[in-house]
Amino acid sequence: MNSAFERSRSRRVLLLLGLMFYLVPVASQAQEASIIGQVTDDTGAVLPGVTVTATSPALQVPQVIAVSDERGEYRLTQLPLGTYAVEYVLAGFQTLQRPGLRVTAGFTAKVDVVMKVSALSETVTVSGTAPVVDVASTSARTQLTRETLDLIPTSRAGLQSMMVLAPGVRTNLDVGQPTANPLFRAFGQNGDSWQQLDGVVTTSPKGGNQSGNWFDSSVFEEASITSVGNPAEAPSRGIQVAIVIKSGGNDFHGSGSLIQSGKRMQSDNLDDKLRAQGITSGSPVAVRWDRSAELGGRIVPNKLWFYVQARARRDDNFSLGGFNPDGTPSIARQIQRFATVKLSQQVSPSTRVVGFYQHLGQTGNQAATQFAAWESRQVTYVPVHTGKVEWQMARGNKFMSFQYGFWNWYYRRNGASDNVATSDQLTGIITGMNVVAATRQHEGRKGVKGVVNWYKPGLLWGNHDFKVGFDYTPGAHADRSTVDRGAAGNYILIFRNGAPFQVDAKSNPTDPSSPVNYFGTYLQDSWTIARRLSLNLGVRYAHDNGFLPEQCRVASRAPLDVVFPAQCYPFIQFNIWKPVSPRMHFAYDVTGDGKTLIKGGWGMYVHQRGIDELQMGNALADSVATYTWHDLNSNKKFDVGEVNFDPNGPDFVARRVEVGQALSGAVPNPNEKEPMTDEFSASFERELIPNFAVRATGIYSREHNTYRVQNNKRPYDVYNIPVTARDPGPIREQR
Template identity: 25%
Template sequence: MVRLWKRAGGLVVVALLVLAPAAAWAQSSVSTGQIFGTAKDPEGAVMPGVGIEAKNVDTGFARNAVTDATGFYRIDLLPSGTYDVRADLPGFKSEVKRGVVVTLGSSTAVDFALQVSAVEEEIVVTAESPIVETTNPSITSAVSDEAIANLPLDGRDFTNFVLLTPGATFSDEGQVAGGRGGINIGARGIQNSFNIDGANSQSTFFGEERGGTRPPFTFSQAAIKEFQVLRTSYNLQFQATGGVINAVTKSGTNEFHGEVFGYYTDDSMSEEYALLEEGDETPPSEQLQYGFALGGPIVRDKLHFFTSLDTQDFETPKYTTFFNFPEGREADFEALTGLDFAAETANYPTTNDALVILLKLDWQLGVSHLLSGRYNYSDQEGVNQTSTYTETGLSNNGLEGNSFDSLVFTLNSVVSEDAFNEVFGQYAFEERPRDANTTAIPEGGIFSYAGTWGQNNFLPNWLDEERIQLVDNFTYYYGDHSLKVGANLDFVSYDDGYFRYGGGAYLWRTWEGDTGFLDGGTPYSYTQAFSDYNGAVVFDTDFYAFYAQDDWRASPKFTLTYGVRYDLQDNPTPQETNPLWPDTGQIPTDTDNWSARAGFAWDLRGDGKQVVRGGLGRFYDNTPTLLLANAQLSNGVRVATYSSRCESGDPCPEWPNRWDSPADVAAAVPDIFVVDPSFENPETNRVSLGYEAEVVTNLSLGVDLIYYKTRKLERKQDQNILPDGGTTPDGRPTYDRRAVTDQLDQIMQFTSDAEAEYKGAVLKLKKRFANNWFLDASYTWSDAKDNDSNERSVSSSGDFPEDQYNLDGDWGPSAFDVEHRVVASFAWQLPLNFMVSAIGTYQSGYRFTAGDSRDNNGDGYSNERALVETSPGVYYHYPRNSFRQPDQKNIDLRLSWTMGIGGDFELELIGEVFNLLDEENFWSSEKTLVERDGSINPDFNAVTNAGLPRRYQIGAKLRF
């Protein structure tokens, strides 16, 4: 009942905002842009009362304004596009500035100098939009429609263009090697925010873009008009402790336009994988992508449509091997498992097939209202896509599925001459089913990830996520001030089935010997879960945000943005409480997330050529509800998970048997997850300072300095271990397990005491598309530190600090610390209708920690950093993340030729080369330095993986 009242109250607040008599001016908007400027007479005096009209040359959409007593005007909530801007005043010649480009989130200056005339005359001028935005304090990077359409893109996922942003990196080396996953922008990947057409395009369960990292794309590249990445946003509409990815989709125009496209590549168009063994051939693979886009008028100047379809058929082998498997023991493995060893370790096929559809309508309701509606459908299925790890056997993999529908509407309105309003509404429903390849035998595995087989310990599972969102932003222009207030309400329901270890999981130390699988040795551990609820939970989490902001044009040269925001993540109350640990009956709601921000933009000379921008402020982020779901599931009541240390004499079944019921567990006690009663959401304090200058027409240079300090990051801590008074050889405390209660084993608590720090410096160069070419290049130096880099781990064995009660001991470089990164992209329209474009990147290798197979501190976790005896009685304890993988380098190239084929039809033939120089981009998964017997692993940091080799792709587009 309390939750219902909160939802009702939030809706009332939004309704009051929508119905308020006044609204709008903003320094920038979520899904639109703005034009502003000053009108003066021939003597340079300001001119009040001048009528200004901005008209979109493609759609006929028009908005009007009148200059105020200071000659100043502004026209807000303009969809991105090209405009003609007209100024009229009786007694003066009318002036038209043609070709004014409005981009997403921009504020474009268009000034007029009207000339006296006794008769009606018109002066037409081709406008040049300034390349330096002098009123925006935020540090942003824009990816234009020219870049999206013409740069090489492997896979057609437009979000990969986020990596053109200074400082943005893949989350780990596996993605550089061709995998998919999160993107870090100076913070954990889950700290980013995704918005498309002004609506939340995120899964708040996982803290990632809706659809996740399995689908090749969830929006067609052909449907995205442009997007921006905000590394620091002082606009209170946005909230993220990482980066904000903000995109808009295309709309129809007054002319019918469309394209039909197709792209193809297979193994014959690829060089050999760098680690392919001698005598082996490149396994067969094939990728076909095809689709169309079409837009046009239903009623000219009033009602337009746009639609697109994009699909992928993809199959490629997964490279598989069991590390250190003893030669000649294949038959023993088959006898013990009932599996075909050759099939289990073959380069078995994986697929990733996808279909996305988009439908959009834009309707201009008179001169004051623009209504847009957009439907997007995405469906993906991936065979053997659950695990990309080299040591994952065929039986241990699974089928990945994802589908979602999202319906978004937008209404932006002119309420009065000084008032504007925009409303966003969204309904979205996402399903993520995941199936196991086998349930016949439990999972088996060997220490140090030497090999895994049998039913994957977390398959099958599912997640349904349903979202209703309502947003209202309105502002009021008052003199030199733009006063803006807004609300964002997100009501989300989850149905999560995650019966981890329901099928049981064994872990052995070695392949052979007394503790080896093949010789019937004693397992290190066995884990199994039981549930009367099939491992499922249904719950709601609601998200509320309210803000107030002022953009103050303190002078023609200086703009100040400041405001406050409040965020609330209203967490659920668990449906059960485990009496053995009462904290399982609560999940706290963090209610004090007030943030204040201030930013400035200073046009140094008042000519729009140079700007100094900067600001400081506090930012909050949500906690992925995956953690809340796990705490509700794995509480020892809804799901009871039992872990036995077989080597220590705990009761364990005999492979491949499972326990039939908790009664079989005997002396074993369950593990549980719980949320710290003082848990809070992440909090980041951020400072930035930047300078940008137009060097020559259409080309700018800039430098940005950024500093973050983040507190209250999530990590895990076992509440059932305590120091036992002993020490490790190098003097660190050792621990007793089950030290608080012997009726529970691991009591894994989600706490929020981890911290992070980021320092970054960026040099950037930008040449806007003009004279047939564009260029965007940047160099980023960064230093990222933290004491826990895990994003949302619910593992009961990994991703724990080495000493769970001494986080300072883990302070050091972050797992995603990339010290140097260079990225450059360009496109050049050549004679004879040829175009060449390329993207080049270089970056430092990813950090990793030298591991130790021993549990030196006795806490029961595989989280030790290497401890090496350098001389008798003298030990060196390796710092966290003190090693780096090799540097990563890549160049992608695209060459196309366009020819007319009659009428309004033209055909573009495309050739693309990915990894042009065939860089090997090696990296190592051999991260264990010290073996269980204390010896040094001779294979430590040996090359085990390589990036994708040089690959070719051909394509064609038929445009009309």
């Protein structure tokens, strides 16, 4: 069956109101923070020439210094997250100290101070809490500090445990399963998420859930989750997750943990009604433990820092109704082993190099279930590799950063039997080799990105923070290859209540390639007017190129070589998208004290090409062809001659891509347009008391060019039989 991609213009309107109470500030995507403010005397006159010095254990240099300008304004930028002491010095005035200023990743803290004239050399220490409302950010974000992640009761399972804390975000239920694939859904819209682990993009190149995003949450220093108002540096509209990994310091620090649980610490919901139905147990935990150790410190003081961590998790669960061949209850086993290394080198007072690497080795052994036999379980191994090298330079009002990063993972599925796989559509009974055994899922990204910041005060009625950046990802991939299934055969026998019905012919062996090359660049200006109005204006351009390279396959083992012969396939070019996406947002400080803000704006966001969209047109994609089965000798085993495997013959039923059960044989639509979304947002933020604020957000969004798939062999004009439904009339209340 041939099909074509076609986009129909559709509109979907969402108007949602989220109300958020939060104890931590809202942050931007950047990992560094800023402290800004104005210095005046006790008459309200501005004070230029004040030396402002920030010190912190988080700094790899002794201190960061700024001098207030002719408007009395100062700006300390590119500060690593941490707690700072800020000192203000000017001859003829009391020296002022402000300790305990906690700043989080990407947060801009507004700290205005008043200095008094003094003929004596004296120092005044001012106590106070850090701001919790970001006066510069125009996005609606939830910031999770290390303390928050430690104190709030979650499963510590990674991204799911964090996203459940973000208002407006809906992910799958956090039940502590270490290998669950997180769903990214916010304000009624799914997909187009963008995850970064210490600046490395870990977003799956395919749509749907985000496989491979299994990270060690115990190494997270902070995380920010954005659901509304993404600026031009963000490539998509969906949930943006930015995670910062812990770093070393001049002082050595370390910790360890041991968490243990089991069946005795688990409750159930069994009652007399369930017991009367013969249900005597749920799915109890067999073994669950979590062990970790970490150490950070200095190799060379103020020059070279290190952080290392190791963690292991085990999660074994009894399978309800599943039994081993010896009659004992069956147990599903899962083990994760993490290792993380991070190095930070201060090459010079203005130059810094950061590198990190995290490895996950995950093994699993499925259990038998009420319907799947012990021999039909999967035995899996999943390695995940994530790392980067980043160069940073800060000079005056300019900052530059360039990074090479990579993220890739492999899912090796093996079987536990050489018997032919069977599946009964009515009873659900499964026997033989696991259906998806002998497959190798592989996904990943690697690429470079860079950004240049230039802060220019006193230009066009205000201060400007210009940002120019790019990100380039060549060959992003998310394909699934297969190997021959050996004695089990490359097919599955389908029964209906024990009666032979169909045969699913698998395309093994195959090794498809469906890459996407993506390049994005943006220009952004954060324009502050009169210290109360901030405009975030930006535009983004993307070159999104999905294609199928020329590729070949070997023939499947006979008799399936009729369905999947040795063949080479030509290069196929899908439409190259070149969208331009403007974004315009604002933040207005209503009271002028940084405690009450109105934020809002509009942005256009473009869907990125997904690998799964290309796979429908890739003849080498792991696929299944279904045929009618004639069990001529009634032995309930497949014998040669019982199926006509001609794709154009009478026994052919359908063909689909195995991943996502999508259609196969698709062809690109030359008139295809990229999906886009217009998003309008407005929010109100108010700091009520120190360390406590409230935010209300409203969203209106409209989608264009939404995807759908057209069957070219069944055009609209063949549907000529009217379908009518009788109006049942008014519903009468039953008495």
